[in-house]
Amino acid sequence: MRVRDLPLSPAMVDHFESRGIDELYPPQAAAVEAGVTDGRRLVAAVPTASGKTFVASLAMLTADGPGLYIVPLRALAREKYETFSDLPGADVAISTGDFDSTDEDLGDADVVVATSEKVDSAIRNGADWIADLACVVVDEVHLVGSEDRGPTLEVTLATLQRRAPGVGVVALSATVANPEDIAGWLDAALVESDWRPVDLRTGVYADGSVAFDDGTERSMDVSGDPEDATDATEALVTEALDDGGQALAFVRSRTEAESLADRLAAAGLGSSPEVAADIRGLDGTETGRRLADCADGGVAFHHAGLRSDHRIAVERAFRDRDLRVICATPTLAAGVNVPARRVVIRDQQRYTGSGMEWLPTLEVHQMCGRAGRPHLDPYGEAVLVGDDASRDDLRERYVEAGPERVESRLADRNALRTHVLSIVASDFAASREGVLDVLDATFFAYGTPTGELGGVVDTAVADLVEMGMIVDGDDLAATDLGGRVSRQYVTPETGARIVAGIRTAAEMDTSTALTALEIVCDTPDMQDTYLGNRERADMYRFARTHADEFTTGMNEAEDFEEWLTAVKTARVLHEWIEGATAEELVDRFRIGPGDLESRIERADWLLGAADAISAAVGADAALPFRACKEGLYPSDPDSDSPPVA
16 A cells, blocks of 8 residues: 555645655554444554554544544653644644643644643643544553543543544554454444564573574674673674664663663764764763763663653654664663664563562563664564573563553552542542443443442542532532642542642741752652662751741651652752752752752642642632742853753
8 A cells, every 4th residue: 555545635635745654564554454444443453663653644634623642751752743833734732841832823733732731731621622522542541541641541531532432543552452342332343463563582691602582693702701791782782783784772771771871972983073062062961971971882771761852852862863772771672762773671570679579571672672773674583582591481471471551540549539539620530420421431330340330439429528529418529629639630539639838837936948859759650769878868867957838847747758858859950940950959959950850840840739739729828830930940041050941
């Protein structure tokens, strides 16, 4: 099947053909035959690089109205926004929290790219453009099974179908074990294929050789100890580069990613002085300098501790082949498009807080799927580094096994409270039966008996009544507090914590900016900040010195370590507002530039929410939420405030 055979305008045909898309890949042709250009609902479970984005483009370009492309990550949203913006005549908008178009722009767009959280927020706030949608594409739909994003994604899809009746839905995934269940839930046709444009073989390294799943074996020349995982990783990366390819090396932690990048850069594998110069121009932090030094050697590291503009620079340089190697934590595998000739997975376990645990099979398959770049690589290889003791286990666990089944996480008590409040506050339902009717369109309801669903909804309603966010009389209705919590897009637990903090502050003799920051930092919606053993004593002294400014007494915290971590975050933000530079804070508090960036962004959101919530509380406490929020982003154009992008 050729592009010219599709119901596209001549300009669109020329656009795709100019990019080498002339003949459809088999999975793309199967999607067309399944009706993707006729508005049919579709689940495409096909490998990475097999043309899912083109299928999405076809669905949106042939729909009878605007299209929405939902992604899990903002980095992926940026990439798709740039891709769709190249379509001739297409008006594309983006909504992710950092690159937000106005509601008017979103309403006028042919294609909107957004995270599921932004779509959920738009629905809660009654955005008019939602009702006009004709096609919704969900990328990485297997994430409906993730603990953090899954409940929001499935409730968003359920409520979207109410706000835009008859909307077409196309769901995409490269790693899902039970796509037939997803298709059944969405009442969609299923296109399932293992076809790839570049052959991929996966193997396990042990004791100087790699045994691949196609039955072949390759001996490796390891200059160090063949049983040392890092020596083996260096040999595997070096061989791929010597063969003209690029490599991705996955390790368990930020520290390991930086350490491996330092080692590979020192090995003389390449040189990227222009990339290094660009990175040095972004900031003066030690992390930035170290990244630039690695780039001088043609290597980079990638993890959540980097500023967003550092990550963007690394991803772009790798795609442009200006960097030869990226050493990354597993988060890169679920993000933007950065394929390589060879993927090396040195670490298959990571520390989870209580001990070392195996990575999920789905996560490892996502890493392996990055191997092989169409039109550039003749093949792709993924290698898990093991030893004689682990060789068979790795093969059985990751090479021969399929990914885990996708199961709904909506039954989580906190998640269900959040979405029941949203349903009631958004006027989707005014009764228990109405809430059940909305949730009946979720993936959770698809596989759950009605009685069980009713029980968990009753529990959520009772919790929200106790929190003062819902009134359960003849009808269900959100209180003023509940409405504000839902519209501000914070969880009920965070809303309740903020209310308790405001009421406690009203009875204190002293309330300051530090008080306001402690309230929002000690909530479930604020990300944890690492608290090292060496700084615990210093943070304890700080908490004791400022005890009269905090709403939680040092002997009152339910989890003292968790509260002390919140105090650290509040202290970092307070010093930022008071004029400390990013370089000073990163060095003093042992956090990454990306950690500072994300905490500032979260504080901006939570301080705004707290200011709105305070109006519903009625407590006599003039807390400076708004002043702190305004202080997070200095107006001085020469300021080194980290851009949230």
